[in-house]
Amino acid sequence: MKEYSVIIVDDHPVVREGYRRLIDLQPGLKIVGEAEDARSAYAQFRDLQPDVVVMDVTLPGASGVEAVRHIRQYDDSARIVVFTMHLSAAFALKAIKAGATSYITKSSDPKTLIEAIFGALHGRTVISPDVIEAIARDRISGMGTGLSDLSPRQTEILCLLARGWPAERIAEELAISQKTVRNNHYQIKSILGMETDAQLVWFALETGLLQAV
Amino acid sequence: MKEYSVIIVDDHPVVREGYRRLIDLQPGLKIVGEAEDARSAYAQFRDLQPDVVVMDVTLPGASGVEAVRHIRQYDDSARIVVFTMHLSAAFALKAIKAGATSYITKSSDPKTLIEAIFGALHGRTVISPDVIEAIARDRISGMGTGLSDLSPRQTEILCLLARGWPAERIAEELAISQKTVRNNHYQIKSILGMETDAQLVWFALETGLLQAV
């Protein structure tokens, strides 16, 4: 029986132990490497050429979605199973668009993860049921994730606004006038259909633009 | 050698596997039960009377801090190690005040967790270095968590504001005038020293007043 190689990427050591217990003891799978951030994930992939990568998308430093994109750029046939806490339609869509093969939440049954890994080996995409439901709900209630309706600049400004930066500081940071920041602020709220600034924060959080501490 | 009993509480199955690998294989410790939410954590504690509880504080449904309080109410000598992703001074202080013996973040070295468990058996409190630092930083920059500086009513209004409710809806909900809501809004911001509404959301999140999805 062929044994497939796996590398795991997660920033929490205890979670990596969990993967080992789950994946390594599975006949047919073998963990050949571990990484705890996006950069070393990429390095490990290049060095070890594993059959599958299992990774969280919330990592210290660069976003895991970036890591997915990066790895797929290097090797278009890479199989990447995203395994994360975030039950967010927007997050999932971003990951899939970036090139993830599957998207599974950590509250799923461990069996689901194993199935997703074997599925990925055969190029099958698995998305856990809770995420499917979230995506469906999202599609019904609105148009897409909403994030895609914003221009890059608007996304950038939203990011700063949601962090709690005052218009003044944003204007400095981006070297534009406060007036422009305010205009964008207004535009962003009306595009996303939000009434208050607090809602913007929640949006940024749900969408994965920002991460809760 | 006496073997101490442990129950683990976490809503992610894979993380629970990680605990098993870490704790169960440790000579002197044995996992006798698992729970995935606050209610069953309490039930398990009553049924199994373990020597230590290792639990995350962000659980589906009721907050883990409540679970800590509940368990300590039932058995004042219970040893509870909080093991969580949240690197937040306010969160840690709340957990400790609720009766947690130790507070360790998931990005800590696994050894730290084991040490905290054995420490807890002897009644020692262990707080991981990153949290200590966060608390120190907090104490220096402000006075306490800040939440205690707000009146009950202000806390209530903050809660609604941080959820993203417009002043109008808050006024309705609380049956007061919009003007009063606005005055409180201003007061809250100046008491807490915040400049923007987005910062209020982060404050509510860090302080445990609200929980991120």
Place this chain on the structure above:
DNA sequence: GTCTGTCTCGGGCAAATTGCCCGAGATTTC
């Protein structure tokens, strides 16, 4: 009893911001 403190609720008003519309360069896309 009265006094003092704190909380809640809101009025008032100048200063600042929002909501909304507009136009001009720069870039992209076809």
Place this chain on the structure above:
DNA sequence: GAAATCTCGGGCAATTTGCCCGAGACAGAC
């Protein structure tokens, strides 16, 4: 090279904020 899209900001009325004030309620202190 025409059309579409971004980005940047001006303008201006309507609203909100920042800040100060007073009144009624209710606690505990003396």
